[in-house]
Amino acid sequence: MPLSQSPVPENGMTDRPALVLASASPRRLALLKQIGIVPDDVIGTDVDEEPRPGELPRALVQRLARAKADHAAAQRQDAALVIGADTVVAVGRRILPKAEDEQTARACLRLLSGRNHKVLTAVALRPTSAWPDGVANERLVETAVTFHRLTDSQIDALIANGDWQGKAGGYAIQGAAAAHIRQIGGSYSAVVGLPLFETAQLLRGQPRRQGGWIA
Numbered sequence: 638m639p640l641s642q643s644p645v646p647e648n649g650m651t652d653r654p655a656l657v658l659a660s661a662s663p664r665r666l667a668l669l670k671q672i673g674i675v676p677d678d679v680i681g682t683d684v685d686e687e688p689r690p691g692e693l694p695r696a697l698v699q700r701l702a703r704a705k706a707d708h709a710a711a712q713r714q715d716a717a718l719v720i721g722a723d724t725v726v727a728v729g730r731r732i733l734p735k736a737e738d739e740q741t742a743r744a745c746l747r748l749l750s751g752r753n754h755k756v757l758t759a760v761a762l763r764p765t766s767a768w769p770d771g772v773a774n775e776r777l778v779e780t781a782v783t784f785h786r787l788t789d790s791q792i793d794a795l796i797a798n799g800d801w802q803g804k805a806g807g808y809a810i811q812g813a814a815a816a817h818i819r820q821i822g823g824s825y826s827a828v829v830g831l832p833l834f835e836t837a838q839l840l841r842g843q844p845r846r847q848g849g850w851i852a
């Protein structure tokens with residue numbers, strides 16, 4: 638057997654729990670792939686993302702990341718580790734919506750123009766009940782983003798290209814909006830939807846079987 642190959646038990650299964658991404662976001666899947674992680678399964682969740690009355694951005698994003706992970710974990714009977722994440726854009730205590738129409742996206746861009754804002758991304762790991770050794774853990778990553786002042790025609794162009802669709806705060810840093818972002822302080826991957834360093838740290842903190850998910 639080559640040295641690099643892990644021994645496979647007689648039943649042909651490795652004893653590494655399944656890794657499940659609780660997200661319908663193609664970006665989170667692509668981000669995991671960027672660091673060499675391909676989940677065994679992807680489960681989209683239908684969690685109500687509406688903030689509760691008076692709920693602050695940090696509390697909301699953590700609650701939603703946990704809810705997505707818990708929701709997917711409840712659907713698995715096998716030993717698995719579930720990753721849930723959520724991203725929220727906030728100006729002070731104000732939580733911006735996830736843009737689902739042009740009007741909302743335009744209002745977000747007007748508000749963000751010439752200002753600093755925060756992008757909060759929470760990632761929550763939840764083992765299923767069939768994997769009692771797994772560790773439930775989570776991280777919250779805060780990134781400061783500064784837009785320069787946007788002209789009306791710049792806003793029009795950002796609306797026309799459609800990058801805003803389904804994005805927190807109505808923009809995508811990985812899209813044309815990057816031409817208007819003066820500075821970020823924090824984690825670029827967290828703004829796109831999953832903080833890769835912190836996610837890798839959480840995976841490294843799991844009990845290691847068959848070498849774990851990441852070096």
Ligand SMILES: Cc1cn([C@H]2C[C@H](O)[C@@H](COP(=O)(O)OP(=O)(O)OP(=O)(O)O)O2)c(=O)[nH]c1=O
Nearest residue numbers: 660661662723724804805808809810828829830
């Ligand atoms: C600010 C910003 C957000 N986003 C994305 C990240 C998230 O996918 C999305 C915010 O919505 P989320 O509710 O966090 O995620 P989602 O609806 O895309 O997927 P799921 O709930 O199934 O996991 O906005 C970008 O892609 N680029 C950006 O610059």
